[in-house]
Structure formats: structure tokens, C-alpha cells
Amino acid sequence: MSTPVLELRGVGKRFGQVVAVTGVDLTLDKGEFISFLGPSGSGKTTTLTMVAGLQKPTEGSILLNGQDVVPLPPYRRNIGVVFQHYALFPHMTVAANIAFPLQMRKVPRAEAGQRVEAALKLVGLPGFADRLPSQLSGGQQQRVALARALVYEPPLLLMDEPLGALDKNLRAQMQIEIARLHRDLGITVLYVTHDQEEALVMSDRIAVFNHGRIEQIGRPQALYERPATRFVAGFLGDSTFLAGRVQTLADEKAVVQTAHGVLRGHAATGLRVGGAAIVAVRPERVALLGADDAPRDNTVQGRVSDVIYLGQSRKYVVRLEDGAELLGLQPVGAAGVALSEGAEVRVGWTATDCNVLPAG
Amino acid sequence: MAVVFALPVGALLMRSASDPVWGLQNFRSLWEEPVYASLIRNTVQISLATTIGCILLAYPFAHVMATQPRLTRLLTLVVLIPFWSSILVRSFAWMVLLQNNGIINESLLWLGVIGQPLELIFNRTGVLIGMVHVLLPFVVFPLYGSIRAMDPALMPAAACLGAGPVRAFLRVQLPLTLPGLATGAVLVFVMALGFFITPALLGGRRDAVIARMIQLQVSQLGDWGMAATLSLVLLVATLLLLGASQLLVRSPARRVAE
Ligand SMILES: Nc1ncnc2c1ncn2[C@@H]1O[C@H](COP(=O)(O)OP(=O)(O)OP(=O)(O)O)[C@@H](O)[C@H]1O
Numbered sequence: 001m002s003t004p005v006l007e008l009r010g011v012g013k014r015f016g017q018v019v020a021v022t023g024v025d026l027t028l029d030k031g032e033f034i035s036f037l038g039p040s041g042s043g044k045t046t047t048l049t050m051v052a053g054l055q056k057p058t059e060g061s062i063l064l065n066g067q068d069v070v071p072l073p074p075y076r077r078n079i080g081v082v083f084q085h086y087a088l089f090p091h092m093t094v095a096a097n098i099a100f101p102l103q104m105r106k107v108p109r110a111e112a113g114q115r116v117e118a119a120l121k122l123v124g125l126p127g128f129a130d131r132l133p134s135q136l137s138g139g140q141q142q143r144v145a146l147a148r149a150l151v152y153e154p155p156l157l158l159m160d161e162p163l164g165a166l167d168k169n170l171r172a173q174m175q176i177e178i179a180r181l182h183r184d185l186g187i188t189v190l191y192v193t194h195d196q197e198e199a200l201v202m203s204d205r206i207a208v209f210n211h212g213r214i215e216q217i218g219r220p221q222a223l224y225e226r227p228a229t230r231f232v233a234g235f236l237g238d239s240t241f242l243a244g245r246v247q248t249l250a251d252e253k254a255v256v257q258t259a260h261g262v263l264r265g266h267a268a269t270g271l272r273v274g275g276a277a278i279v280a281v282r283p284e285r286v287a288l289l290g291a292d293d294a295p296r297d298n299t300v301q302g303r304v305s306d307v308i309y310l311g312q313s314r315k316y317v318v319r320l321e322d323g324a325e326l327l328g329l330q331p332v333g334a335a336g337v338a339l340s341e342g343a344e345v346r347v348g349w350t351a352t353d354c355n356v357l358p359a360g
Numbered sequence: 361m362a363v364v365f366a367l368p369v370g371a372l373l374m375r376s377a378s379d380p381v382w383g384l385q386n387f388r389s390l391w392e393e394p395v396y397a398s399l400i401r402n403t404v405q406i407s408l409a410t411t412i413g414c415i416l417l418a419y420p421f422a423h424v425m426a427t428q429p430r431l432t433r434l435l436t437l438v439v440l441i442p443f444w445s446s447i448l449v450r451s452f453a454w455m456v457l458l459q460n461n462g463i464i465n466e467s468l469l470w471l472g473v474i475g476q477p478l479e480l481i482f483n484r485t486g487v488l489i490g491m492v493h494v495l496l497p498f499v500v501f502p503l504y505g506s507i508r509a510m511d512p513a514l515m516p517a518a519a520c521l522g523a524g525p526v527r528a529f530l531r532v533q534l535p536l537t538l539p540g541l542a543t544g545a546v547l548v549f550v551m552a553l554g555f556f557i558t559p560a561l562l563g564g565r566r567d568a569v570i571a572r573m574i575q576l577q578v579s580q581l582g583d584w585g586m587a588a589t590l591s592l593v594l595l596v597a598t599l600l601l602l603g604a605s606q607l608l609v610r611s612p613a614r615r616v617a618e
């Protein structure tokens with residue numbers, strides 16, 4: 001196996017009493033696209049700036065291509081960084097901005113000119129060389145920032161919420177474009193976002209941050225379908241949580257006694273028989289059962305308290321007997337039970353479609 | 361306001377060509393008598409040196425003020441203190457500090473850094489220390505403003521792109537703060553041209569400046585014509601400088617805006 005492009009070992013950062021990041025382990029292989037996803041203040045930016053060299057970790061080590069870079073200042077790391085607000089130099093033209101890192105690397109003028117042109121073409125802005133950043137739209141500025149970070153072909157590209165300042169349509173467009181650049185250039189990317197959809201669409205792997213640590217890391221689908229903790233299940237997509245106590249545990253299957261009867265699901269790690277547990281179920285996995293339908297692995301009863309029309313689907317809330325609420329999602333136009341507020345319903349889902357997680 | 365100000369100034373300047381008799385004799389002596397040439401040279405030298413001294417001190421000062429929010433208030437206070445004391449008090453305070461048996465020389469002697477007291481006062485050094493002290497805020501505040509106006513991500517971005525601290529400063533921060541720096545420098549230079557109490561109190565015999573001579577000619581020699589001629593020289597120089605700086609300061613800003 002080749003050396004990973006980036007490796008973090010037990011990285012932590014403390015500001016006085018505040019622990020911003022703690023115990024972060026991570027490896028990034030060549031060509032991989034990893035997103036940091038997490039709520040505000042969870043330590044994503046701090047981790048990224050430590051990789052860039054703008055802040056020093058208070059513990060742990062950071063290896064770039066196998067070499068410890070903690071003692072190196074940012075200008076000796078040769079990493080590409082794209083900032084949320086672009087950070088283009090306002091007094092330089094687009095071409096001068098993109099040529100800047102090449103000048104710092106003493107690339108001959110003629111070669112630099114060609115590479116600037118190629119970089120502009122790459123991000124779809126040929127002919128913009130002589131404009132000033134103030135004469136560009138937000139999306140165009142972000143492309144220039146991207147070109148400036150790519151032009152010197154860094155082994156690693158860091159992006160901190162690069163699309164955060166753009167409107168929704170432009171974001172979607174830029175997501176596709178960044179994904180294309182990643183694929184075509186084979187660059188290794190570390191991407192910070194707090195938009196879960198963005199993370200799901202673009203990433204090879206997602207690291208979910210919470211309270212300064214990585215709560216779970218994995219492929220988008222694995223993370224979505226098999227969250228390891230209640231936090232991940234709730235942060236990535238919607239989930240309903242039903243509390244209970246583990247009755248039996250076997251072969252990654254758990255049986256949980258809850259106020260709504262016995263529920264079955266895929267067992268996460270960290271459970272023990274007799275211990276408190278949470279059953280997490282995704283709304284789109286919940287099915288409305290008609291009078292003749294056979295019960296599923298998990299079946300509960302309640303009264304529909306809300307129906308929300310979402311265009312492609314309807315979201316509904318079933319109020320269970322003890323007051324707990326269960327979310328369901330019904331595709332619009334689907335055959336089956338009609339939804340109406342106040343109706344008594346039975347809903348069910350299969351055991352493999354739900355996760356039993358440790359409580360707390 | 362314009363009338364109240366312009367009339368007496370106009371009347372004074374008139375005297376350069378009418379006192380003691382009508383004619384250009386005042387301008388001729390300005391040109392021919394070497395004392396005036398040396399006055400003008402002194403004034404320009406002192407003003408330039410003061411401006412450079414202010415820039416060199418003000419830049420790091422304003423930089424810390426703008427980038428360390430916790431120190432901003434304290435440093436503002438420090439730089440404003442000279443404004444709250446009279447120019448006389450300030451100059452006498454410097455005398456106490458700078459003279460041969462003043463605090464600075466005594467401490468340095470005691471520490472063994474020097475063997476002989478340094479000549480810190482009643483010469484050019486004293487004049488510059490006093491003037492830089494008074495005029496520092498006029499560079500610090502415009503500069504503080506333009507450093508604050510910079511996107512704080514620019515310098516980290518430059519570092520990530522491979523620029524060491526010196527190159528990042530020269531290529532990014534300096535050009536972007538040049539308007540503030542130029543504003544402050546011109547202000548200091550122009551004000552320094554008109555200073556006379558500080559050079560008189562802290563300088564030596566060879567530090568005579570135009571403004572001091574104007575005052576002497578009016579109050580002691582009664583030569584209103586020559587005083588008016590020198591005033592005219594100062595006024596024209598000041599206006600030319602301010603005009604030029606307007607062009608200079610505005611052009612980069614305009615380039616960015618277009
Ligand atoms: N310079 C600093 N001094 C003190 N505390 C800091 C500093 N920088 C960050 N922190 C703290 O560290 C924690 C992590 O901050 P960080 O900026 O990494 O979060 P984030 O995940 O990027 O959040 P967001 O999504 O809002 O950008 C926060 O609690 C923050 O207040």
C-alpha cells in the first residue's frame with residue numbers, strides 16, 4: 001500500500017480552557033474526497049486550519065505524504081486552500097491572483113502565463129484574466145479561488161465551506177463542477193461543509209464531527225444506513241428515536257423492549273443486554289399498513305397528527321400511545337392507505353431497515 | 361467661515377509683495393540670502409525624517425492595534441495621550457527624559473549600555489523624537505482603518521499559496537494599506553512643515569525652521585513682509601502636496617472600483 005496523502009494521529013487543539021478539537025485520527029488516500037460534516041462549532045475549521053498550517057495542534061501529529069508537517073509554516077506545506085469568502089487579492093487581476101502561487105514558486109513567466117490560462121479554462125472562465133475580483137459574481141470569484149488553489153498542482157486541496165456564500169442553484173452547479181474536477185484531476189480533497197446533502201453527493205467518505213471529535217467516518221451510504229450513534233442518525237437525514245431496553249443481542253441483531261412493544265433492528269456496537277438503547281428508524285422506511293396487511297418485524301399503532309405535503313412525497317406524524325411521535329414518508333401517488341389527519345393507523349418497518357443504538 | 365479665514369490670510373499674503381514697499385524685494389532676498397535656503401532645507405529635512413519615523417513606528421503599532429482586539433483600546437489610549445497635554449508640557453517632559461542627566465541617559469549608564477551620556481536633546485534627534493511623538497496618531501489612525509478594512513483571510517491565503525511573511529506583506533498587505541499610509545504620511549509631512557515650538561524647545565541652533573522664523577520676524581523683528589513671504593512658501597508647498605496626495609491616494613481605489 002502506498003503512503004496516505006494525509007494522516008492525522010490523535011490531533012487536538014485547545015484554546016485556553018476550550019477544547020476545540022480532540023483525538024482526531026484520519027487517513028486520506030490519494031485521490032480520495034473526504035468531507036467534514038458537523039454542526040457549528042464542532043471543530044471542522046480548526047482541524048482544517050491545522051492541516052493547512054495556519055494553527056498549530058496542541059497534541060498529535062499531522063503527516064503529509066508520510067512527513068510530519070507540524071513544524072512547517074503554511075508557506076512550506078504546498079497545500080491548496082479555498083476559503084469560504086474566496087480571499088482573492090482585490091488589488092490584483094484574476095490572472096495575477098492565479099499567477100501569485102506560481103510566482104512564489106519562481107515559475108518562469110512564460111510557463112506561468114500558460115498555466116494560468118489552462119487553469120482559467122479548467123474552471124470555465126477563459127477570457128476573464130484581466131478582470132478584477134470586484135468585477136466578478138460570487139460564483140465566478142469562487143472559480144477563480146479554485147483555479148488559484150489548483151494551478152500549482154498541490155497534492156492536497158482543502159476547502160472550508162467553499163459554497164457557503166452562494167445561492168442554492170449556484171451551489172448545486174458548483175457541487176457538480178467540483179466533483180468533476182476531483183474526478184478528472186484525481187486530486188485529494190478535504191472538504192468542510194455543514195450541508196449534509198452536499199456531503200452525501202460529493203464525498204467518498206464523510207467524517208461526522210461533534211464536540212471536537214470525529215463521531216463516525218465512513219462511506220455516505222454506510223453512514224446513512226448504519227449510523228453508529230444517535231447523533232449521526234439525527235444529524236444525517238431524519239430519524240425517529242424510540243427508547244427502550246435491550247432484551248437479546250445476537251448476530252448484530254437486537255431485540256428491544258419499548259413502550260410500544262418489542263422492536264427489532266440491526267445492533268450497533270456498544271450495546272449490552274439489559275442496557276438502555278434507542279431504536280432509530282428513517283421516515284422513508286416506515287410503511288402504512290392496511291387492515292389486511294401482515295404485520296412487519298416492527299409494527300406500532302397510533303393516530304396521524306400531521307400531514308405535510310412536500311411535493312414528491314407527504315411527510316406524516318403518527319402520535320403513538322405514550323405521546324411519542326413517529327415520522328413517516330409516503331411517496332405522492334403511491335397506492336395504499338389514504339392519509340388523513342386524525343385517522344387511526346398501523347405502521348411497520350423491517351428489522352434490517354432500522355438501527356438499535358446505545359442510549360446517550 | 362471662508363470670509364473670516366480668507367480675508368486676513370489674503371491680507372497677510374499681500375504684504376509679501378507690499379511690505380515695506382511694493383515690489384518683489386522679499387522674494388529676491390528669499391532667493392539670495394543663504395539663511396532662507398538653509399531654513400527651507402532644515403524644514404524639509406525635519407519634516408521628511410519625522411514622516412519616515414512616524415511611518416516606521418506607526419505601521420507595527422497600527423498592525424497590532426488592528427489585529428489584536430484585546431489591545432486596541434489600550435493602544436488607542438497610548439497614542440492619544442499626547443493630544444491631551446499641551447505642547448509645552450510635552451516638550452518639557454521630553455527634556456526631563458532626554459537630557460544628559462535625564463532618566464534615559466541615567467538608566468543606560470547605570471545598565472552599562474553606554475559609557476557616555478547620549479546627545480539626545482538640543483539637536484536633530486531631540487526634534488525628531490518630539491515631533492514623531494506628537495504626530496504619530498495622524499499615521500496610526502488612517503493606517504489602522506485600512507488594515508481593519510482588509511479581509512482577514514487574505515494574509516493566511518497568501519501564506520497557504522506559498523508566500524513567506526515578508527513577501528506576503530509586500531505583495532498583499534502593503535499595497536492594500538497604501539492609501540491609509542499615504543493619507544497619514546502626507547498629513548504628518550504637512551503638519552511638520554508648520555511646527556515651530558518643538559524644534560525651538562528640543563532642537564539646537566542648527567534646527568531653525570521656517571515656521572519659527574515667521575514667528576521671530578513677526579514678534580521680534582517686525583518684518584511683516586518677509587514673514588508673509590515665508591508663509592506664502594509654506595502655504596503653496598502644503599497645497600501642492602495635498603493636491604498631489606489626493607491624486608495618489610485616489611487612483612488605486614478607483615482602479616479597484618472600476
Ligand atoms: N481562536 C480561537 N479561540 C478560542 N476558541 C476558538 C478559536 N477558534 C475556534 N474556537 C472554538 O473552537 C470550537 C471549534 O470551532 P471551529 O471553527 O473549528 O468550528 P466549525 O466546526 O468550523 O464550525 P462552523 O460550522 O460554525 O464553521 C468552537 O467552540 C470555537 O468557539
Ligand SMILES: [Mg+2]
Pocket residue numbers: 044045046
Ligand atoms: Mg468553520
